[in-house]
Amino acid sequence: MPEIPTIALPGGEPMPVLGLGTWGMGDDDRRAGQEADALRHGLDLGIRLIDTAEMYANGRAEQITGEAMKGRRDDVFLVSKVLPGNASREGTIAACERSLKHLGTDRIDLYLLHWRGPHPLAETLAGFEALMQAGKIRHWGVSNFDMDDCRELEKLAPGKVATNQVLYNLMRRGIEYDLLPWSRERGVPVMAYSPIEQGRLLKYPALGKVAERYGATPAQIALSWLLRQPGIVAIPKAARTAHVEENLAALDIRLDSEDLAILDRAFPPPASARPLEML
Numbered sequence: 001m002p003e004i005p006t007i008a009l010p011g012g013e014p015m016p017v018l019g020l021g022t023w024g025m026g027d028d029d030r031r032a033g034q035e036a037d038a039l040r041h042g043l044d045l046g047i048r049l050i051d052t053a054e055m056y057a058n059g060r061a062e063q064i065t066g067e068a069m070k071g072r073r074d075d076v077f078l079v080s081k082v083l084p085g086n087a088s089r090e091g092t093i094a095a096c097e098r099s100l101k102h103l104g105t106d107r108i109d110l111y112l113l114h115w116r117g118p119h120p121l122a123e124t125l126a127g128f129e130a131l132m133q134a135g136k137i138r139h140w141g142v143s144n145f146d147m148d149d150c151r152e153l154e155k156l157a158p159g160k161v162a163t164n165q166v167l168y169n170l171m172r173r174g175i176e177y178d179l180l181p182w183s184r185e186r187g188v189p190v191m192a193y194s195p196i197e198q199g200r201l202l203k204y205p206a207l208g209k210v211a212e213r214y215g216a217t218p219a220q221i222a223l224s225w226l227l228r229q230p231g232i233v234a235i236p237k238a239a240r241t242a243h244v245e246e247n248l249a250a251l252d253i254r255l256d257s258e259d260l261a262i263l264d265r266a267f268p269p270p271a272s273a274r275p276l277e278m279l
Ligand code: NAP
Pocket: 020, 021, 022, 023, 024, 051, 052, 114, 143, 144, 165, 166, 192, 193, 194, 195, 196, 197, 198, 199, 202, 217, 219, 220, 235, 236, 237, 238, 239, 240, 242, 243, 244, 246, 247, 279
């Protein structure tokens, strides 16, 4: 299995470019064992980043993540998120403490504001700073931040944001127009969520056509297309171990200019600015 490359966080620490998503895990307790096994299998294979959130199944996805990390916390780069409605200064601290209990750990490596909400950004950042001081989080970042939000954030905390997690895949290329170059210029990693559009991407003939050239699957081509780009981390969710293995093997595929042309024709890059899309 391929070694997973890393990307530098603004402070220089490496973060893996491939992770394991957890949205939908914990929705049905009968599947929880299988879901924890899939995460464990990913860790066994060397996929060290897990992305979760207090929102996912009301904390149950965090608990499943905690089960998967048992006895190997130090091997994991752990990402979780605070809900916007909780993101006052004190609410952020309380939400993080609840998440730590669910996760069965004393620290989150990267803690994100899930999307913009009712609380002033400065308050959320004050919560993040207090959590950093207490050693409960090691880095903080944001999610679903469009250009205006990013500019506001840059004024409040220049050079401090460790990532922006946004919807990015072949069907959702709007960020290539502005947000992605802007983030790259500042060395802020972009974490691409729903990298295979929750499975909806897989039916497109262009992906099948490129996949055939490599004896690969459409999901692998969708991931390879993301992972070949500088500044991008992809976090596909897979509750099946076979999917976890397949996703990791996508790192071995090197798309060439002919493949990229086929994909560009089927999924054209943006010609003008578009509002950031969300799922
Ligand atoms: P996704 O990763 O694009 O798709 C997940 C779906 O694809 C699952 O049904 C999974 O099936 C299937 N799948 C995975 N690998 C596959 C493969 N190799 N072949 C065929 N099917 C495959 O969608 P997502 O879960 O929405 O996004 C990924 C993660 O991003 C989430 O889990 C979450 O951690 C994060 N996220 C963040 C936000 C945000 O607002 N910040 C929003 C959405 C998602 P199985 O599970 O059956 O294996």
